Amino acid sequence: MKAQLALPLNEAQQRRLTVALASLERLLAELRSRLERPCTDLRLTRYEDRLEPDEAAALLPMICQVELRLRQMADELGLEPLSDSVRRGLVAGLELAAIHLYECRPTSGLTGCGAVAAPTAAYLEQQLPDLEAQVRRLALGLSQARSVSKLEAESHG
Incomplete structure (x- = not known):
């Protein structure tokens, strides 16, 4: 159970402030x-x-000040951190990239962008499926890599 805070917020207010401050925090990190x-x-x-x-000499101290104030506010308001799945985000990005590659095939969607020259169409129809398959394998490998590593660690530990 959470202790009562001097600065109470309802759930919607907490969520809105957390999202705003977390977005700023990610921007500062970038x-x-x-x-x-x-x-x-x-x-x-x-x-x-x-x-x-x-520019770092001038900007880093300002970044530190903003980060410090952001952390203070989050602490004073009792905001909980958000979760951001790095692996899941990358897997989703790779899967979306594979869809975009499929849509670039002359027979799938590129034709909507105008006539594709025959040699270019043949090249794309030959190359894009392979690249798409490689991207899908990478996404699958990334999604399975952690579970394989975790299983190996558990079996050795």
């Missing part, structure tokens, strides 16, 4: 991460308007 480890361009993603390493 900002800190980007300052400490700059973005590296990917093959299909070029990061623009990057944070420069010399």
Whole structure:
């Protein structure tokens, strides 16, 4: 049973404040991460308007102040942390990516974007199913990896 707080909130108010503060907390963590480890361009993603390493000296103290105030408010209001499943989120993202790949096949959805040249259509119909299957295997492996590791640890422990 929770102790009575000097700053009572009903369930809806708690939920709203928790979501708002947790969103800010995640944004601050991302900002800190980007300052400490700059973005590296990917093959299909070029990061623009990057944070420069010399900005860290000015921004990190401000981030710390906001984080401290956020934690104080969460403590004073008695807010409970949210749960965010990293693995489940990544698996869902991979499954969604596989669906998007399927939708890019000329016979599945790309035709809605205009006529696809025959050589391009043949290439995509050959390559996309394999990439989609690899992504689905990765999603399955990710979803099963923890249970396999957990079972192995339990059998050795």
